[in-house]
Amino acid sequence: MAVTNIQKLVERFSRQILVKEIGVKGQLKLASSRVAIVGCGATGTFEAELLARLGVGFIRVIDKDIVELSNLHRTLLFTESDVEELKPKAIACKEHLAKINSSVTIEAVVDRLTPSNAEKLLSDVDLILDGTDDMHTRYIINEVAVKNRIPWIYVGVEQWYATVMPIIPGKTPCLKCIMPQAPRRRVNVCEILGVVNTVVGLATSIAVSDAVKILLGHDIESRLYVIDSLRNEVEKVIVHRNPKCPLCVLKQYEYLGKTEERIVTVCGSNQVEVIPGENMKVPLEKLVDTNGLHVIKKNPYVAKLKLNGHEIILFNNGRALILNTVDQEKAIKVFNKLFTILKHLGLIKVHHGIEINNQT
Ligand SMILES: [Zn+2]
Numbered sequence: 001m002a003v004t005n006i007q008k009l010v011e012r013f014s015r016q017i018l019v020k021e022i023g024v025k026g027q028l029k030l031a032s033s034r035v036a037i038v039g040c041g042a043t044g045t046f047e048a049e050l051l052a053r054l055g056v057g058f059i060r061v062i063d064k065d066i067v068e069l070s071n072l073h074r075t076l077l078f079t080e081s082d083v084e085e086l087k088p089k090a091i092a093c094k095e096h097l098a099k100i101n102s103s104v105t106i107e108a109v110v111d112r113l114t115p116s117n118a119e120k121l122l123s124d125v126d127l128i129l130d131g132t133d134d135m136h137t138r139y140i141i142n143e144v145a146v147k148n149r150i151p152w153i154y155v156g157v158e159q160w161y162a163t164v165m166p167i168i169p170g171k172t173p174c175l176k177c178i179m180p181q182a183p184r185r186r187v188n189v190c191e192i193l194g195v196v197n198t199v200v201g202l203a204t205s206i207a208v209s210d211a212v213k214i215l216l217g218h219d220i221e222s223r224l225y226v227i228d229s230l231r232n233e234v235e236k237v238i239v240h241r242n243p244k245c246p247l248c249v250l251k252q253y254e255y256l257g258k259t260e261e262r263i264v265t266v267c268g269s270n271q272v273e274v275i276p277g278e279n280m281k282v283p284l285e286k287l288v289d290t291n292g293l294h295v296i297k298k299n300p301y302v303a304k305l306k307l308n309g310h311e312i313i314l315f316n317n318g319r320a321l322i323l324n325t326v327d328q329e330k331a332i333k334v335f336n337k338l339f340t341i342l343k344h345l346g347l348i349k350v351h352h353g354i355e356i357n358n359q360t
Helices: 004-011 023-031 042-054 080-082 088-101 118-122 135-148 188-192 197-215 328-344
Strands: 034-038 058-063 107-108 125-129 150-156 161-167 223-228 233-237 263-266 269-273 294-299 300-305 310-315 320-323
Touching: 004 023, 004 107, 004 118, 023 197, 023 223, 034 042, 034 223, 042 058, 042 125, 042 150, 058 088, 080 135, 088 107, 125 135, 125 197, 135 233, 150 197, 197 223, 263 328, 269 328, 300 328, 310 328, 320 328
Parallel strands: 034 058, 034 125, 058 107, 125 150
Antiparallel strands: 150 161, 161 223, 223 233, 263 269, 269 320, 294 300, 300 310, 310 320
16 A cells, blocks of 8 residues: 555544554555445445445445335435435445545445355455345355355344344354244345334444454454343353254255246335346436336436336346236236337347246
8 A cells, every 4th residue: 555545544544543453454454355245224334334434445235125215214324315316225325435435445236145146246255244134145145155264244133123143154153053944934024023223223333343353353252142222231142053054064055056036026015026037237228208118217227117007116137126016927927018118129139038937
C-alpha cells in the first residue's frame, strides 16, 4: 500500500487502531480481507455496514430480492427511495456502502445462492457471513465452507430471539453437527414469525465481532450464542463436533451437485419464482409495451410488468417472480407467454419454455 494511502487509513481508523487487538497491522489485515455475505436483508445489511465501516477491503453481497416496504423496519441501510426505485437489495446495499466507505470494493450479486453457483461465489473469500433466513441455503453455505475450509458464521433471528454460531471447519462443529436436518423445509421464518430490529443488531454485532477476530487470526470460542432480547440475556452454549457427522467427518455432500428446481413457490409471500433454462442477460432498458405486456417500472436490473392481468417482477438474468399466486401451472403459463414476447421483441435469442409437470 502506498504511503499516502496508509496515512489516510491511519487517520480514518485512528480510534480503531488504538484497540490493542487490532493496531495498524490488524487494520492492514482487514483492508486485505475478503468476505461474502449471503442474503442482504436485515442481518445481511447490518453485517455489511459493520464490515464496511470496520475497513474490510472486499465485500460480496448476494441476494435475489428487491427492497420492499416491509423490509424497512429492520434494515437500517435501506430507504423508501430504494423501494420506489425497485432496487435489488444487493445493488441498494452496494450503493449505500460506497457512500460510507469508498475505499471498500463491493460486489453485488443479484441472484439466488444455488448448488451450482455456490462454490464460484464463496470459495475465493476468507470468511462467509450468514444473512439469509433459509435453512436450505445455510446447508449449501455449510457444504462449501467445509469443502474449502473457509470459516463462516451462522446467524438466525426471529421475533426477539437469535442464535449465532461461528464455524471453523476442522476445528469447531459444523452446522450439520448440531442440526443434522432442517427443522422445516424452505421456511421463510422472517416473514412468517416476524422479527424485532434490535435483536438483529445484537446478533450481528456478536457475529461480526467473531468475524473480525477470525480475520485477524485470533482464536475464538466454539460456542452457540443464544440471544433473548426480550429479557436481554445472552447464553453461551458449549457445542461439540458429531464424530459421525455426515459432512465434516464423512465428507458426504448432500446439496452440492444437486439439480436446481426451476419452479419455487416462495413461502410466505404469495408468489412463484421461475428460473430460465439457460444463462441470459435481458436488456431491460429495451422493454416496451406490446401485445398485452405493460411495463409498469424498470431499471437496468429489474422490471415490474403486467401481462394479461398478472403482475411479474423480471430480473435481467431472466429470473421471474409471478406475483399474487401460488399456482405453479398458472405461473409457468405466464412465464412461457412472457418469454415468447421477449423473443419476439428480439431481447432474448432462445427460449426453452417450461413444460407443465416437467419442471427440470
Ligand atoms: Zn459436522
